[in-house]
Amino acid sequence: MSKYLTNLVNKVFKALNDQTRREILNLLKEKDLTAGDIAEAFQITKPSISHHLDILSQAELVTYRKQGQFVIYSLNTTVLDDLMKWIITLKD
């Protein structure tokens, strides 16, 4: 596995090792959402959610675009394919 992929897998597992972050991904599965929309779905503060979004972003599990004052987050499934490859490699 390339060093880039090893590093990415590392970040992906780190990102997925948190219930809140996994739920954020599930929300984004339905539709793109602003940071504020995401924060409202949880009991924790906006700065905490912002931090979670940063970790998801570092793992390339989400992307974001700015739209005026808003930051809109989207699920990025590309990395999930890499993750699946990692798992399949372990299986065979």
Added chain:
Amino acid sequence: MSKYLTNLVNKVFKALNDQTRREILNLLKEKDLTAGDIAEAFQITKPSISHHLDILSQAELVTYRKQGQFVIYSLNTTVLDDLMKWIITLKD
């Protein structure tokens, strides 16, 4: 997703969020190994490896059997299927 599966996925992500534990799984992919054999493949102490094996075992990623003084660990790929299901659910 059932509560059992949620709990298991939680433990699996926790278990996989560590380079050493992921490498242990890769070793076990080739063949079953004793705790001692596994420990020798790393720079860290036996008690630390024992702890990692415990976490992998809790996540059902490995199984073990006793053979005399030895404890032989095996990879359990069943859980990897559950993990793949979780990922696929996120994708579609």
Added chain:
DNA sequence: TAGGTATTTAGACAAATATCTAAATATAAT
């Protein structure tokens, strides 16, 4: 430009985690 809304950054803190050494347990061999 001033004030309002959306989001992130900075810094602090408690809880979780990876690691270690020392001791305990279990089995084998002499």
Added chain:
DNA sequence: ATTATATTTAGATATTTGTCTAAATACCTA
């Protein structure tokens, strides 16, 4: 029985992590 080998458990410690509040930044609107 005693000693040696394999492994785990217990307890300590430094680092990482998730969360918070307060402050900063960015953009919009009147």
